[in-house]
Amino acid sequence: MANQMLASTVTRVLTDQWSSTLKFSMDSLFGNLRVNGYQPVVNAIAQGQITCEVGLSQNPDRVPGHYAEARYEPETRQLRFPKEQYGLSSPSEMFNIVHEATHALFDCQYGTPAGTQILAMDDEAAAFFAQAVYSRLASPNSPSFGWDIQLIRGDPIAEALKLADKIMGGVHGVNPTYRVPEQDVDQLLISVQGFYNLHGGKAGIRHVYYGLPARPGRPLQGALD
Ligand SMILES: [Zn+2]
Numbered sequence: 624m625a626n627q628m629l630a631s632t633v634t635r636v637l638t639d640q641w642s643s644t645l646k647f648s649m650d651s652l653f654g655n656l657r658v659n660g661y662q663p664v665v666n667a668i669a670q671g672q673i674t675c676e677v678g679l680s681q682n683p684d685r686v687p688g689h690y691a692e693a694r695y696e697p698e699t700r701q702l703r704f705p706k707e708q709y710g711l712s713s714p715s716e717m718f719n720i721v722h723e724a725t726h727a728l729f730d731c732q733y734g735t736p737a738g739t740q741i742l743a744m745d746d747e748a749a750a751f752f753a754q755a756v757y758s759r760l761a762s763p764n765s766p767s768f769g770w771d772i773q774l775i776r777g778d779p780i781a782e783a784l785k786l787a788d789k790i791m792g793g794v795h796g797v798n799p800t801y802r803v804p805e806q807d808v809d810q811l812l813i814s815v816q817g818f819y820n821l822h823g824g825k826a827g828i829r830h831v832y833y834g835l836p837a838r839p840g841r842p843l844q845g846a847l848d
Pocket of ligand 1: 690723726746747750
């Protein structure tokens with residue numbers, strides 16, 4: 624059942640000054656994966672096309688019994704979190720909201736009724752990069768707003784932070800688009816592969832996005848002849 628408290632927390636995070644202006648592109652992933660703010664996700668939540676739910680669901684790509692802390696489930700277009708207070712007081716929970724919202728954004732941007740396939744490792748690398756950049760943008764303005772979990776060397780989030788620091792380091796000006804060239808993303812991809820066990824044949828595992836349903840009252844594209 625859609626949870627209103629979570630929906631307002633997610634909406635608040637996705638409309639704050641950092642996520643609403645967060646722009647990046649990753650050259651080698653899915654052709655060229657892009658993030659340009661999260662307004663499509665905010666709109667989809669407002670219209671009930673994406674809902675926020677309490678309780679985790681099994682990811683079919685992971686070992687049986689594994690439940691991620693948070694998840695975007697494209698089949699149902701649900702953002703799922705472990706409790707309704709998620710993201711209210713913990714910065715790293717807010718960073719995780721940006722991670723999951725990045726998957727939801729790709730559903731909005733790239734999803735199609737037939738199903739758009741994005742390599743799981745590309746999808747995850749982009750989501751970790753998004754939350755890393757978000758955390759770096761937010762923290763200097765609010766010193767207490769930093770990572771409140773132990774970062775483990777070599778884990779995707781640690782690698783994503785290293786990459787974010789490298790990419791953001793030389794950039795000045797208002798609202799830049801951070802561009803990640805192909806040669807810089809390798810370490811993050813390797814870390815994601817290790818974390819999600821996407822080795823060998825599993826390296827080809829894809830996430831499938833079906834996009835948002837047509838809104839009521841609007842004719843389906845192509846329904847006219
Ligand atoms: Zn993810």
